[in-house]
Amino acid sequence: MHIAILTVTFSLPGCGSLKEKRQRMGGLHARFGNTPSVAVCESGGRARHDASEWTFVIVGLSKREVESQCSQIEEKLERTVDARVMNVEREFV
Secondary structure, three states: OEEEEEEEEEEOOOOOOHHHHHHHHOOHHHHHHOOOOEEEEEEEOOOOOOEEEEEEEEEEOOHHHHHHHHHHHHHHHHHHOOOEEEEEEEEEO
16 A cells, blocks of 8 residues: 655635635545545645645555556646645655
8 A cells, every 4th residue: 555645835826815715726625535545635824815735645556556646636736726836745655
């Protein structure tokens, strides 16, 4: 069993409220949390309207499978989230 922790930090330029932040970041949990091998939560910046940090825990039978899933998540985030990705950290447990 292989486990990766993927932490992504976002900047939300021009975001003026927590309500707008929820609209712009909305759906992350629904999009990624439905996958049985992925757990996701907002792990930082909850009280800030101009930034957010999300953590994904990915589990798989091989390191290659987990790395592939991490890459897919990163690519999908770049395409679908109305925010700027500022930092991505991968940690294998």
